[in-house]
Amino acid sequence: MAVLTNKRIGFIGGGNMAEAMIKGLLSASFIEAKSLMASDMVGERLEFLKHEFKIKTTTDNQELVQKNDIIILAVKPQAVKAVCSGIHEQVDEKKLVISVAAGVPIHAIEILLNPEADKKVGVVRTMPNTPALVQAGVTALSASDHVSKSDLKVAHRIFEAIGRTVDVPEAQLDAVTGLSGSGPAYIFMIIEALSDAGVKMGLSRDVSNALTLQTVLGSAKLAQESGRHPGELKDMVCSPGGTTISGLHWLEKGGLRTTLINAVEAATQRSIELGRNAENNQNGNDSQ
Numbered sequence: 001m002a003v004l005t006n007k008r009i010g011f012i013g014g015g016n017m018a019e020a021m022i023k024g025l026l027s028a029s030f031i032e033a034k035s036l037m038a039s040d041m042v043g044e045r046l047e048f049l050k051h052e053f054k055i056k057t058t059t060d061n062q063e064l065v066q067k068n069d070i071i072i073l074a075v076k077p078q079a080v081k082a083v084c085s086g087i088h089e090q091v092d093e094k095k096l097v098i099s100v101a102a103g104v105p106i107h108a109i110e111i112l113l114n115p116e117a118d119k120k121v122g123v124v125r126t127m128p129n130t131p132a133l134v135q136a137g138v139t140a141l142s143a144s145d146h147v148s149k150s151d152l153k154v155a156h157r158i159f160e161a162i163g164r165t166v167d168v169p170e171a172q173l174d175a176v177t178g179l180s181g182s183g184p185a186y187i188f189m190i191i192e193a194l195s196d197a198g199v200k201m202g203l204s205r206d207v208s209n210a211l212t213l214q215t216v217l218g219s220a221k222l223a224q225e226s227g228r229h230p231g232e233l234k235d236m237v238c239s240p241g242g243t244t245i246s247g248l249h250w251l252e253k254g255g256l257r258t259t260l261i262n263a264v265e266a267a268t269q270r271s272i273e274l275g276r277n278a279e280n281n282q283n284g285n286d287s288q
């Protein structure tokens with residue numbers, strides 16, 4: 001039985017993030033496929049989504065807005081301006097607009113959707129991540145003043161269906177993007193490297209992958225469920241004069257902590273830059 005029975009959700013942009021959310025929402029039985037729709041310019045993506053998830057599709061963003069109550073902006077930040085300008089007449093006060101676009105500020109979306117400033121358009125800006133695919137995502141949300149408490153609750157329920165949610169002030173969403181939005185990619189790189197390391201030491205790829213994945217999963221679970229400081233949990237693994245401290249010495253020499261902090265900082269800065277470019281309708285250094 002679907003949790004959200006009386007609302008229809010439309011995704012503008014049917015790429016990776018939309019797919020992660022659609023799969024997560026359907027797997028969680030949060031909503032029925034017939035209440036989901038996606039629009040995209042890429043016909044192949046729409047065919048895939050239609051075939052894989054049995055959802056409705058269209059190439060017409062205006063039709064998508066007309067036929068749905070909750071509109072999720074899931075296009076690249078660089079495309080937000082064009083998309084919002086193309087749908088502003090169809091977006092009325094009854095629609096709830098949720099953006100997952102990195103960097104793009106709420107007020108920029110509000111101005112684009114309400115150029116005459118003659119209606120109240122509620123926008124919730126969010127930053128989810130791809131583990132939504134397996135209902136293990138985490139999403140930070142921030143809402144504009146025009147979003148009612150009940151609409152914000154609906155937004156929370158959507159993202160709770162695909163993982164955890166946190167509320168943050170909008171000013172912190174770029175940092176969220178640098179940490180948990182981009183974070184799965186950092187972790188996948190670490191997983192790949194650890195698995196390679198096992199193979200270098202003579203393990204089969206299958207065994208090495210299995211050991212790596214369960215080690216990452218188990219460590220996160222232990223940290224989450226015990227609530228203990230990660231430094232304390234790390235110390236529990238390090239026997240005096242033992243193997244782990246020898247390994248950690250190399251992680252320190254390689255600057256692992258500094259590297260991760262720099263990565264989050266760079267991704268946060270890029271999110272801020274994407275937001276500025278989206279407002280100015282520029283692409284900055286990227287050609288996408």
Ligand SMILES: NC(=O)C1=CN([C@@H]2O[C@H](COP(=O)(O)OP(=O)(O)OC[C@H]3O[C@@H](n4cnc5c(N)ncnc54)[C@H](OP(=O)(O)O)[C@@H]3O)[C@@H](O)[C@H]2O)C=CC1
Binds near residue numbers: 016045102
């Ligand atoms: N991927 C991730 O892990 C996360 C992504 N996000 C955010 O989600 C958004 C989407 O990212 P992601 O899914 O990775 O990107 P994708 O490029 O995979 O998906 C975006 C899709 O939107 C399509 N599109 C472009 N312009 C339009 C338009 N005018 N109307 C309808 N569809 C259009 C694109 O087509 P085309 O390819 O032809 O441009 C593409 O198929 C971004 O803003 C990103 O910041 C947020 C959190 C995590």
Ligand SMILES: O=C(O)[C@@H]1CCC=N1
Binds near residue numbers: 177182
């Ligand atoms: O790489 C990106 O820009 C998007 C935003 C967060 C994760 N992916």
